[in-house]
Amino acid sequence: MKFSIERAALLKAVSQAQSVVERRNTIPILANVLMSAEGDSVSFKATDLDIEVIDTTPAQVERAGGTTVNAVLFHEIVRKLPDGALVQISEDQAAGRLTVIAGRSHFQLATLGKEDFPVMASSDYDANFVCDAPVLRRLFDKTRFAISTEETRYYLNGVYMHVADGEEGRSLRCVATDGHRLARVDAPLPEGAENMPGVIVPRKTVGELRKLLEDDEAQIAVSVSETKIRFATKDITLTSKVIDGTFPDYARVIPTSNSRKLEVDAADFARAVDRVATVSSERSRAVKLSLDEDRLTLSVNAPDSGNAEEELAVAYADEKLEIGFNAKYLQEIASQVDRENAVFLFNNAGDPTLMREGDDRSAVYVVMPMRV
Incomplete structure (x- = not known):
């Protein structure tokens, strides 16, 4: 050679x-x-x-x-x-x-x-379709932060990619959860994907796939079977085994009756959370959200190091509410928002909270509250 x-x-x-x-x-x-x-x-x-x-x-x-x-x-x-x-x-x-x-x-x-050199066994793929790189990038980028790192719950160590009935007909959907937060993102169903089996794409594969999706003009050929998934561009072919497990029924944890609505500038919110969380060195630091009419107060109380408080002007017209969240989870969810506003839907201080990007219903996030 x-x-x-x-x-x-x-x-x-x-x-x-x-x-x-x-x-x-x-x-x-x-x-x-x-x-x-x-x-x-x-x-x-x-x-x-x-x-x-x-x-x-x-x-x-x-x-x-x-x-x-x-x-x-x-x-x-x-x-x-x-x-x-x-x-x-x-x-x-x-x-x-x-x-x-x-x-x-x-x-x-x-x-x-x-x-x-080992050869990966070939597979007969049940579904073959083509997807634009930006579409796949959005599906995986907006869900990967919620992938679990807990090895005992191995079936959560990836992104569940499947065909689902969305609000605008059938869609290609990616879901990830670690039990504390959940991300669900939909995209229009590509032609040829109708019979795709639901598969859990492992965390490492999601990381490698990201490199194929940098080019906005790229078309990605996707092939899926019960045991493998393949992504191919003109020059690169990435083949991966999928996680052999059953993804839980995630629909059960997505609240449907949360009625208290908060609308806030996503970037301002993420920066405010980051600032008030600075006083606490704990990994699972809690940020308290105190909601009153058109006003949100974020506060952190860390007995060893001090406390912090910041007020934001928001759109909120429901009854008063105090609820706590892990600061890291709040920041990660807020950072997914591409639009200007994040919409939070609450029920009460003990129930899961729903978050959407403005009026876009194709991406939904759920975060569990903490006691504060």
């Missing part, structure tokens, strides 16, 4: 691949990236046995072939090469070495045979 490639193109391809690789591996080959040169392109493949990513990029191929090299080491070398450099890569099979040359820099790296 022998090929030449621009440093920028190489770095982009290797970065995508190496991020999948687990830093601690008991199986040496899993620490490697498989590079295969053929025709006028080179592909870079990496896997942790649950996720597989393949990034293909144009290159000047002199001799076709393939080998594997340590992904993290190779990425570090490429990252440190000068901008604009033309990188020449060749393999000496007999010596088990990969030679990397860029200008006056010269590296020789140990390789492992490509025949030992």
